[in-house]
Amino acid sequence: MTRPRDYDSIPGTYVYDAERGRIGYALNMFCMSLNKAENRKRFKENEAVYLDRFALDAEQRRTVLERDWLGMLRVGGNIYYTIKIAFCDGLTFQDVAGMMSGVSKEAYAQMMLAGGRSPEGNRYKEQTPAETKRG
Amino acid sequence: MAKIVAGIATSHVPAIGAAMDRGLTGTPYWDPLFKGYGPAREWLARLAPDVAIIVYNDHASAFSLEIIPTFLIGVGDKFPIADEGFGPRPVPAVLGHPALAWHLAESLILDEFDMTIANEMPVDHGLTVPLSVTCGQTKAWPFPVIPLCVNVVQYPPPTGARCFKLGMAIRRAVEQFDQDLRVVIYGTGGMSHQLQGERAGLINRQFDTAFLDGMTRDPLALARITHTEYMREAGSEGVEMVMWHVMRGALDENVAEIHRHYHVPASNTAAGLLILENRSPA
Numbered sequence: 492m493t494r495p496r497d498y499d500s501i502p503g504t505y506v507y508d509a510e511r512g513r514i515g516y517a518l519n520m521f522c523m524s525l526n527k528a529e530n531r532k533r534f535k536e537n538e539a540v541y542l543d544r545f546a547l548d549a550e551q552r553r554t555v556l557e558r559d560w561l562g563m564l565r566v567g568g569n570i571y572y573t574i575k576i577a578f579c580d581g582l583t584f585q586d587v588a589g590m591m592s593g594v595s596k597e598a599y600a601q602m603m604l605a606g607g608r609s610p611e612g613n614r615y616k617e618q619t620p621a622e623t624k625r626g
Numbered sequence: 627m628a629k630i631v632a633g634i635a636t637s638h639v640p641a642i643g644a645a646m647d648r649g650l651t652g653t654p655y656w657d658p659l660f661k662g663y664g665p666a667r668e669w670l671a672r673l674a675p676d677v678a679i680i681v682y683n684d685h686a687s688a689f690s691l692e693i694i695p696t697f698l699i700g701v702g703d704k705f706p707i708a709d710e711g712f713g714p715r716p717v718p719a720v721l722g723h724p725a726l727a728w729h730l731a732e733s734l735i736l737d738e739f740d741m742t743i744a745n746e747m748p749v750d751h752g753l754t755v756p757l758s759v760t761c762g763q764t765k766a767w768p769f770p771v772i773p774l775c776v777n778v779v780q781y782p783p784p785t786g787a788r789c790f791k792l793g794m795a796i797r798r799a800v801e802q803f804d805q806d807l808r809v810v811i812y813g814t815g816g817m818s819h820q821l822q823g824e825r826a827g828l829i830n831r832q833f834d835t836a837f838l839d840g841m842t843r844d845p846l847a848l849a850r851i852t853h854t855e856y857m858r859e860a861g862s863e864g865v866e867m868v869m870w871h872v873m874r875g876a877l878d879e880n881v882a883e884i885h886r887h888y889h890v891p892a893s894n895t896a897a898g899l900l901i902l903e904n905r906s907p908a
Contacts, residue, residue, distance in 0.1 A: 498854045503824030504862050508781040516691055523690040525711050561823070570822035570863075571686045571779050575711035584641070588826035588894050599827060603891035607818075607829025614858050 502619040503592070505564040515567020521545040521555070522572035531579050560591050628726065628800045628807035632673060633873040633881070634666070635841065635900040636756045638682060638814045640710075641893035643755040646763060647716055659897055662887030663759050666901055669884060670760050671768075675810040677723045678771050679730075679796065680753050681872040682814040683778045685710065687750035694780050695742035697792065699734070700749075700773035701727040708748035717754050717763075723770040726803055730772065733799035739792055749773055756814045759899070769810075778815065778866050782853055786871045790849040793875020800876075813873030815866025817888075818859075819895035828861040829896045834888060837867065838900055842883045845874045863895075878906040 498506050505511065521542065524530045534541040542552055554562035555576065563573045577587045589599030592608075602608060612618050642659070645651055651660040687708035689695065703722045707714040734741050753773055761768055774796075777783055784792075793811075800809055817837065820828040837860075840848040849871045856865040884901040891897075 496854075498857050501825070501854075501858050501862075503826075504820070504857065505823050506781050506857065506862060507779065512691065512780055519686075519691050523686055526687065526709050528709065528713070531711070564822060569686075569691075569779065572691075574821075575686070578711040583893070584821060585893050588821060591822065592824050592826045602827055603829075603894065606831065606890055607894075607896065608820075608825065608827040610828060610830045610833070610859060613825055613828060 500615050502613060502616045507569045511567045511569070513567075515569060517546040518551045518555070518563065518567055519569050519572035521547060522568075522575045525575040525579055534579060560587050564591075628803040628805060628809055630797055630800050630809045630811055630876050631675065631904065632810050632884075633813065633877045633902045634670070634756070634760060634810060635813045635870045635873055635898065635902075636759055637816055637892065637895060637897040637899070638752045638755040639892045639895045639897055640751040640755065642897065643715055643717075643751050643758055646758050659889045659892055662889060662899065665885050666760050666887070666899055667762055669901060670810070673808075673810065675769055676807040677726060678769050678810045678812060679774055679876075680756060680771055680812040680814065681774045681776060681869045682752035682756065682812070683866060683869065684775050685750055685752055686779065688744075688747040689775075691780065694777050695775065696777045696784050697739060698742040698744055698775040699727060699731050700744045700747055700775075701731055702745050702747070705747060705749045705771075705773060707754060708750040710750050715751065715754055717758060718766050720749050720753065720757070720767060720773070721770045723772055725805070726800075726807065726809075727772045729803050730796065730799050733802060734792070734795055737795045737798065739795050744773075747773070752814060756812050760812075774872070776869050776872065778868065783865055783868050785853070786849040786851055786868045789868045789871040790845070790875035793872040793877075796872070797876040811873045811876045813870035815869045816860070816864055817867065817896040817898040818861050818864045820861030821863050821894055823862070825861070827894055829890055830860050830864075831888075831890065831896065833859045833864075834896050834898060837870075838886055838888065838898060841870065841874055841900055842881055842902065845871070849874075874902075877902055878904040880905040
């Protein structure tokens with residue numbers, strides 16, 4: 492596939508394109524299995540054993556077991572899928588968004604109440620602070 | 627002859643549905659959002675359409691990455707509510723309109739839109755939240771629904787221009803149907819939001835306002851917005867707004883804005899709602 496893509500210049504953003512789709516399939520299909528109540532129960536009973544049913548690599552397993560939400564995106568996780576792990580944990584989308592952007596739950600909620608993260612300074616990697624550059 | 631009488635665009639944020647399901651709509655957090663839905667509900671109750679086409683995206687509910695249809699139409703007579711990972715929403719099952727849906731499937735494919743056809747599938751918050759927002763809490767939805775799914779989960783979604791043309795083809799097909807039906811079409815998703823990465827929480831009120839304005843004034847210009855521009859300006863999940871173009875393409879060139887509502891935040895998202903009625907002479 493052709494690189495770079497024009498969206499690669501957007502900071503802090505992991506576009507679920509062909510490349511991520513290729514590496515993330517097993518990880519996301521594990522997440523998909525959590526749509527079933529009996530699978531959620533079995534996952535919570537023994538996460539490591541449950542994960543053996545899926546062809547995750549070592550780093551993908553680590554990100555799931557450690558709930559490394561950003562790490563999951565870097566190894567091919569798709570947010571619409573990985574969020575199902577968070578639902579299993581009783582977390583909300585906003586909880587996880589706060590964790591991914593590296594601020595407390597309260598600080599994130601306050602940012603949203605104040606109108607959200609501004610696009611100013613967040614459109615291109617070169618204009619953003621180092622901590623939001625990855626993606 | 628069937629006819630598309632109006633279009634509704636609305637965000638489909640899951641937390642909005644959850645707020646309704648848990649009786650939280652009057653809380654200080656949610657009240658300003660739900661107040662803006664009142665006029666839309668009154669308008670829709672007066673309009674009393676015979677059927678709704680709801681353009682939305684599935685969020686890893688009916689479809690996984692196993693098979694990813696770009697455009698899909700549900701032709702079944704009933705669509706159950708999906709378990710998205712926390713149990714199904716406590717809302718009524720959605721009844722379909724197989725006669726019109728099959729007619730649309732045939733017409734669209736012969737009109738060069740290669741639809742995937744689904745006889746059975748559950749529907750998720752992408753479809754049920756727009757129904758809840760515009761119909762309120764009810765024991766049965768007031769009209770049958772034809773689900774029309776657009777992939778926005780695996781990059782790339784179809785372009786805005788392609789979505790607009792699909793809307794035009796839907797209109798042609800509806801107008802060839804041999805029953806007198808008044809049809810309303812929903813475009814759902816958006817507005818600006820980013821759910822992932824270090825940039826999560828991005829909101830762009832200026833972009834959203836221009837988008838809401840442009841839906842009436844210059845929809846063809848909006849339909850040319852690229853995926854990268856949506857993602858950069860309106861957040862990575864803001865690209866869902868391509869689905870609004872399907873709705874807009876199905877309406878007249880001239881439309882009147884009947885109602886608009888915009889509120890930040892609904893969880894991580896800027897929630898928008900727009901009601902458009904056709905204004906070209908019959």
